[in-house]
Each structure stands twice: as structure tokens, then as C-alpha cells.
Amino acid sequence: MNRRFFTAASLALALAAGFAGEAEAQAPTTTLRIFTGGQQRPDVMRQILDVYMQRNPGVRVDVEVGGATSEQQQQYLNTVLASRDPTLDVVLIDVIRPAQYAAAQWAEPLDAFLGAERDAVMARYLPAYREANIVNGRVIALPYFADAQFLFFRRDLLEKHGIQPPRTWDQLREAAKTVMQRENNPNLAGFLTAGAPIEGTVCTYMVPMWGAGGNLTNAQGQLQLNTPAARRPFDLWAQMRAENVTPPNIAEIVTDRARQNFQAGNAVFNMNWAFNWQRFQGDADSQVRDRVGVIPLPGFTPDSAATCIGGWQLAITAFSRNKQAAYNLIRFLSSPEVSKMQAILASHMPVFAEVYTDPDVLRANPWFAQALPVVQTARSRPVTPAYPQVSEIIRTNMNAFLAGTRTADQALQDMTTRLTPLMAIR
Numbered sequence: 001m002n003r004r005f006f007t008a009a010s011l012a013l014a015l016a017a018g019f020a021g022e023a024e025a026q027a028p029t030t031t032l033r034i035f036t037g038g039q040q041r042p043d044v045m046r047q048i049l050d051v052y053m054q055r056n057p058g059v060r061v062d063v064e065v066g067g068a069t070s071e072q073q074q075q076y077l078n079t080v081l082a083s084r085d086p087t088l089d090v091v092l093i094d095v096i097r098p099a100q101y102a103a104a105q106w107a108e109p110l111d112a113f114l115g116a117e118r119d120a121v122m123a124r125y126l127p128a129y130r131e132a133n134i135v136n137g138r139v140i141a142l143p144y145f146a147d148a149q150f151l152f153f154r155r156d157l158l159e160k161h162g163i164q165p166p167r168t169w170d171q172l173r174e175a176a177k178t179v180m181q182r183e184n185n186p187n188l189a190g191f192l193t194a195g196a197p198i199e200g201t202v203c204t205y206m207v208p209m210w211g212a213g214g215n216l217t218n219a220q221g222q223l224q225l226n227t228p229a230a231r232r233p234f235d236l237w238a239q240m241r242a243e244n245v246t247p248p249n250i251a252e253i254v255t256d257r258a259r260q261n262f263q264a265g266n267a268v269f270n271m272n273w274a275f276n277w278q279r280f281q282g283d284a285d286s287q288v289r290d291r292v293g294v295i296p297l298p299g300f301t302p303d304s305a306a307t308c309i310g311g312w313q314l315a316i317t318a319f320s321r322n323k324q325a326a327y328n329l330i331r332f333l334s335s336p337e338v339s340k341m342q343a344i345l346a347s348h349m350p351v352f353a354e355v356y357t358d359p360d361v362l363r364a365n366p367w368f369a370q371a372l373p374v375v376q377t378a379r380s381r382p383v384t385p386a387y388p389q390v391s392e393i394i395r396t397n398m399n400a401f402l403a404g405t406r407t408a409d410q411a412l413q414d415m416t417t418r419l420t421p422l423m424a425i426r
């Protein structure tokens with residue numbers, strides 16, 4: 001048997017357990033708890049953590065899973081963190097949240113842990129993620145995976161009907177209508193995306209607005225919703241609804257429901273996030289394996305497309321009692337090695353440019369060869385500590401319009417009234 005030296009801590013633990021045998025000596029001395037959402041592949045995180053635990057026998061990492069959508073996860077974390085609960089050491093947070101976490105002092109700034117390496121470590125990430133995680137000069141979190149919205153389409157159906165993948169919204173509508181009419185399948189929707197009052201529906205508004213050349217604010221940070229571009233999303237989605245390209249229940253669809261419906265073979269197009277791909281290719285129940293194409297989102301003209309940047313970050317809570325151990329863990333989880341594992345196991349987009357060209361990554365995700373420029377040019381939702389309120393105002397208005405309970409004028413009026421004071425908060 002292989003005898004090993006006890007560290008003082010593991011020896012103490014073994015003695016405390018009343019048994020100084022080898023198994024006890026190897027028992028973890030530190031237990032960390034990490035929170036993730038159900039959509040961010042907790043199963044894959046578990047596999048990655050098992051690797052970490054094998055390499056670090058003194059550490060055990062438990063995973064807590066909660067919340068099917070970004071804002072639901074945050075509602076739960078608001079409660080935990082507002083009560084300064086120390087049970088969570090690391091939390092996975094959406095790319096829109098570091099400013100809020102910094103303002104609330106919920107995240108332990110990482111600068112002291114990073115030390116002299118700080119700038120070199122941060123320089124390796126894709127710029128959007130480096131920038132999103134540095135708030136007022138302090139590193140608030142480290143990137144776990146990148147994300148953007150893409151257009152997933154039924155390659156088999158487009159080929160069957162001799163239709164090219166669309167580059168404009170007009171082409172998409174025409175393609176959807178043609179396929180729906182020729183397939184004559186009442187279960188086949190033309191186009192799916194998030195329409196429920198969830199975080200993803202902020203992008204359902206922002207993507208066509210950006211694509212029409214608009215922005216929520218002008219260079220001075222003032223709201224500018226009295227522009228033609230601010231109205232374009234309403235016109236686009238109204239037209240899709242009128243032509244039955246989107247299903248009647250679009251206002252009830254959450255991100256993962258769109259993914260599931262498309263995966264069941266019930267949609268031609270699906271505007272959704274990168275994780276969809278591996279589910280289509282890997283899930284046992286997938287009806288669309290090897291039948292899906294992925295391209296950048298369409299624009300109003302072929303070269304004016306825009307997409308929302310997404311992605312998830314690792315923050316150490318300010319209330320953790322194991323900050324150094326938590327830091328060691330997040331450095332691992334935010335490494336090129338783990339970016340590669342996630343890309344292969346979950347089609348999570350890497351946060352390091354070089355991982356996009358890794359042959360194993362490309363074998364699992366051939367479309368990643370064209371995906372890096374999409375992530376590099378993807379647009380950010382507003383960066384503000386008041387993001388939860390900003391998000392709530394945009395998504396509830398977009399949702400009410402899709403549900404037919406509010407007109408575009410009413411939605412724009414409500415957004416203007418309620419967003420204007422929030423835009424002054426920096």
C-alpha cells in the first residue's frame with residue numbers, strides 16, 4: 001500500500017474522525033459550494049468539477065442548481081446574498097450582472113488574488129468578457145463561457161425545398177412560409193425565440209433595434225426611443241405574427257422551450273443561444289440530429305445583422321468563508337482547458353480565441369469555425385447597476401406587445417417613462 005505523508009490539517013481531520021487510516025487522511029478538508037442555473041449544464045459542470053477534485057484531493061465541490069432562466073436565478077441569489085448567507089462560495093452569473101454585483105458588494109473583488117498576474121490573466125480573454133468583468137477598475141468575476149444568439153435552422157427542410165439559408169428577415173419570413181405551406185404539418189412553426197417576460201426577451205427587442213441601426217441610448221447616455229429603429233422590433237414581430245410565422249403562443253415561450261420545440265422537430269427556424277447545438281446533436285430524444293444548420297442572425301439588409309452577447313461568469317461571494325480555495329477553483333474553471341471541455345461537452349462558446357480553432361472543438365462544433373467573429377461583434381445589453389429594473393421594463397413591454405395586450409405606442413411610451421430616470425444611474 002502506498003503510504004503518504006499527512007498534512008497537519010488532514011492529520012487533524014483524521015484524528016478528529018477517530019481513525020488515522022489512509023482513506024481518512026485523504027478526505028477533503030475544504031468543501032466549496034457553487035451555484036449554477038439549470039440551463040448552464042450542471043451535468044457538465046459536475047464532470048469538470050470531478051476532474052478538479054481528483055487533482056485536488058483536499059477539496060470537495062458541491063453544486064447547487066436553481067432557476068430555469070437568468071432572472072429567476074438572480075431572484076433566488078438576491079435573497080441569499082442580501083441576507084449575507086455564507087453557504088455559497090461561487091455563483092455563476094450572467095454577463096449582464098457584474099455591475100450590479102459590484103454596486104451591491106456581493107462579489108469579492110479578485111484583484112488581490114490575481115496579484116501581479118492580473119493584467120496578463122485578463123488579457124487572454126476575449127475583450128468583451130474582459131471588459132464585462134472589470135467594473136470601475138476592479139475584477140468582479142472571471143468568465144466561464146461565452147455566448148451569442150444564432151439562427152438555428154432545419155438544413156434538411158431548406159435543402160428539400162431548394163431554399164438558401166436566409167440573410168435577411170424578409171428572406172427568413174418567405175422561407176418559413178414556403179416550408180410551412182409545402183410541409184403542411186400543423187405542428188411546424190416557422191420561427192421561434194423567447195417571447196415570455198424573461199431575460200432573453202430583452203434580446204428579442206434589442207436585436208432588431210440594433211439591426212435597424214438603433215441603440216437604447218445616444219453617446220451622452222440619454223434614452224433615445226423616439227427613433228424609427230426603436231419601433232422596428234415591434235413592426236418585425238407583428239408582421240411575423242400576422243403571417244403565422246411565429247406561433248400564437250410566442251408570448252409564453254421561454255428560451256429552453258424554443259430549444260425543446262425545435263429539437264422535437266416542430267420549427268423551421270430558432271433564434272437561440274449556443275448551448276442548443278449540443279442538445280440537438282447529443283440528446284437521446286433529439287429529432288433533429290445532423291439536420292441542423294447554424295448561421296449568424298439575419299438583418300434588415302444582408303450586412304446589417306446584430307446579435308446579443310451572452311455568457312456566464314464565476315464570482316466569489318463576498319460572504320464565502322473559503323475565498324482562497326474558491327479562487328483556486330475559479331481559476332481552473334476559467335482556464336483554456338475547461339473552455340475546451342465545455343465546448344466539446346456542451347457547445348458552450350470558449351472565452352479564449354485560440355480554443356475556437358482547436359481540432360477537437362471543431363469536430364464537435366463545426367460551426368465554431370465561423371462563430372468567433374459573431375461573438376466579437378455581438379452587442380451588449382445596457383451596462384448599469386440598475387440592470388434588473390432596465391431588463392424588467394424592456395422584457396415586460398416586449399412580452400405585452402407579443403401577447404397583444406399593448407400596442408407599440410403604449411410599449412414605447414411606458415419604456416420611455418420608466419427607463420428615463422434609470423438611465424441617469426451610473
Ligand code: GLC
Nearest residue numbers: 070147199200255273310311
Ligand atoms: C443565455 C445567455 C445569457 C442570456 C440568456 C437569456 O443564457 O448566455 O447571457 O441572458 O441566455 O435567456
